[in-house]
Amino acid sequence: MKSIIQLILLMAFVASGIIVHAQTDCSQALIQAERAYYTGRFNEVSESLAPCLASGFSKEQRIEAYRLIGLSFIFSRNSVKADSVLRLLLQITPQYEKRPDDPPEFIRAIEKFNVFPRTGFILGAGLIQPFFRVDEVFNVRNIPSRLEYKGSIGQMLSVGYGWYLKQHVVLNVWTEMQRVSFSVNNKDARVETELSERQVRAQLMLASGYTTKKNNLSFQVLGGLSLNQLLSARADLQKSEDVPGFDQTVTSRETNFSNRNHRAKSDVRPLIMVNVGWYQKKNYIINLFARYEWGLLNMTANRESDPAQAIKYEWLEDNFKSSYITVGINYTKLKYKIH
Numbered sequence: 001m002k003s004i005i006q007l008i009l010l011m012a013f014v015a016s017g018i019i020v021h022a023q024t025d026c027s028q029a030l031i032q033a034e035r036a037y038y039t040g041r042f043n044e045v046s047e048s049l050a051p052c053l054a055s056g057f058s059k060e061q062r063i064e065a066y067r068l069i070g071l072s073f074i075f076s077r078n079s080v081k082a083d084s085v086l087r088l089l090l091q092i093t094p095q096y097e098k099r100p101d102d103p104p105e106f107i108r109a110i111e112k113f114n115v116f117p118r119t120g121f122i123l124g125a126g127l128i129q130p131f132f133r134v135d136e137v138f139n140v141r142n143i144p145s146r147l148e149y150k151g152s153i154g155q156m157l158s159v160g161y162g163w164y165l166k167q168h169v170v171l172n173v174w175t176e177m178q179r180v181s182f183s184v185n186n187k188d189a190r191v192e193t194e195l196s197e198r199q200v201r202a203q204l205m206l207a208s209g210y211t212t213k214k215n216n217l218s219f220q221v222l223g224g225l226s227l228n229q230l231l232s233a234r235a236d237l238q239k240s241e242d243v244p245g246f247d248q249t250v251t252s253r254e255t256n257f258s259n260r261n262h263r264a265k266s267d268v269r270p271l272i273m274v275n276v277g278w279y280q281k282k283n284y285i286i287n288l289f290a291r292y293e294w295g296l297l298n299m300t301a302n303r304e305s306d307p308a309q310a311i312k313y314e315w316l317e318d319n320f321k322s323s324y325i326t327v328g329i330n331y332t333k334l335k336y337k338i339h
Contacts, residue, residue, distance in 0.1 A: 026052035030061060033068050042072035063093055067106075074105050082109055087338055090115055094336040095216075095279050116213075118337040120162040122174055126289070126328015128154040130180050133295075135319035139188060146187045147315060154180035156326060160205075164337070170211045170220060176203040180324075186314050190242045193314045197235040197259055203228045207273055218277035218285050226293055229266045235259040239314070254312075267297040269323075277332070285332045295321040 029052050036044040049065045057065060066089035073082035086109055090096060094115050098107060130151035137147045160174020178201040186193040207224025235258075240251045270293070277287035300320035 026056040026061060030064060030068075033065070037068050037072055042076045045069055045072040059092060063089060066092070070109070071103070071106055074103075074109055079109075083112075086110060086113065090336075090338050094283055094334075094338070113338055114167065115336055115338050116167045117162075117164045117334040119164065119335045120285075120332040122158070122160040122162060122172070122330050122332050124156075124158040124160070124174070124176075124287075124289070124328055124330030126156050126158075126326050126330075128156055128178060128180055129325045130154070130182055131323045131325070132182065133319075133321045133323070134317055136317070138316040138318070139186075139314065148185045149182065150185075151180070151182040151322075154178060156328070158330070162332065164211070165208075168210055168212055169208070170222070171206075171208045172222065172224075173204075173206050176205070177201075178203060184315075188314075191239060191314055192241075193237070193239045195235055195237050195259075195313065197233055199233045199263075200231045201228055202231055205271065207271060209273075213279070216279050218275070218279060218287070220273075220275035220277075220287075222271075222273040222275070224271055224273075226269045226271050227266065228269065230260065230263055233259040233263050237312070239312075262301050264297060264299045264301060267295065267299065269293040269295050269297075275330075283334050283336065285334065287330045287332060289326075289328055289330060291324075291326040293324045293326070295323040297321065 029048050033045045033048045036042070036048065046069045049069060053062065053065055066085050070082050070085040070089060073079075073085060090110070090113055096110060098110075132149040132151060134147070134149055156176045156178045158174050158176040160172055162170055162172040164170050179198070180201065181196065181198045183197070184193075184195040203226050205224060205226040207222040209220060209222035209224075211218065211220045213219075234256055236253070236255045237257075238251065238253045240249050242249055271291055273289060273291040275287045275289045277285035279285055298319055299322050300317040
């Protein structure tokens with residue numbers, strides 16, 4: 001058993017030595033290629049780097065190797081081979097960062113290529129602020145009331161995919177899980193009622209629009225539609241009622257009951273969205289975004305409630321519409337098209 005362990009350790013040591021030796025040899029190859037380039041021996045640059053390009057270079061070393069080979073072809077006046085090598089360079093690092101020692105000829109050769117994203121995988125998170133418009137409210141007691149609707153900040157998580165149809169046209173589709181909540185306060189001469197509701201929604205969105213890049217920044221303006229599906233609506237209800245003929249108030253509570261049957265199960269909303277992003281070195285963008293969704297459909301169904309349910313709530317809603325502002329951050333992993 002001891003001999004087997006020793007053999008395994010010996011093999012690991014030999015393998016690590018081979019790897020270190022290979023890395024050292026390839027580092028020396030880069031140094032030799034750089035010397036050949038600066039002394040005008042351009043034909044030796046690609047010859048010394050070819051074995052390590054096949055296997056042995058790290059990503060950073062491959063970038064430097066393609067840069068040196070591209071430079072050697074440019075100054076050998078072989079533009080066809082230079083373009084082929086620079087295309088390989090841009091496939092590794094589409095957002096190539098210019099170096100102070102890059103000659104103008106090299107910069108012009110790089111800038112001949114149009115490099116823009118082809119697809120993007122999107123992960124996002126953010127905060128949602130709902131806003132409510134209620135055109136009609138009917139008090140079941142037929143007495144004046146003061147009804148107040150107030151939304152609380154909710155959360156969302158999203159995943160999606162983007163297609164860059166043209167250089168400045170993008171189509172995004174993504175899905176979200178949302179948690180939103182709001183409260184309804186009803187105050188009249190005899191009764192004070194408060195309903196707190198927590199909703200979980202799934203949302204599918206499709207949006208298209210204009211995208212552009214300036215320096216290291218990305219800008220997008222998108223318009224589209226969102227399809228929203230109500231998954232659950234849990235509510236708490238508290239009612240304080242003055243008892244006629246007695247100088248006392250009776251308070252009743254009902255907690256964590258489902259209010260889903262009194263809400264519209266789905267709706268479609270137009271949306272507009274703005275993204276501002278920062279390109280990163282590893283071919284991804286970190287975006288800050290803001291989105292507005294305009295609610296057009298009636299979100300309540302309690303006009304069809306049974307009388308006992310209506311009395312429990314103390315009011316009936318109609319034309320109850322909800323709009324949303326969402327702000328957040330998303331991460332977009334990009335794949336590029338080079339031509």
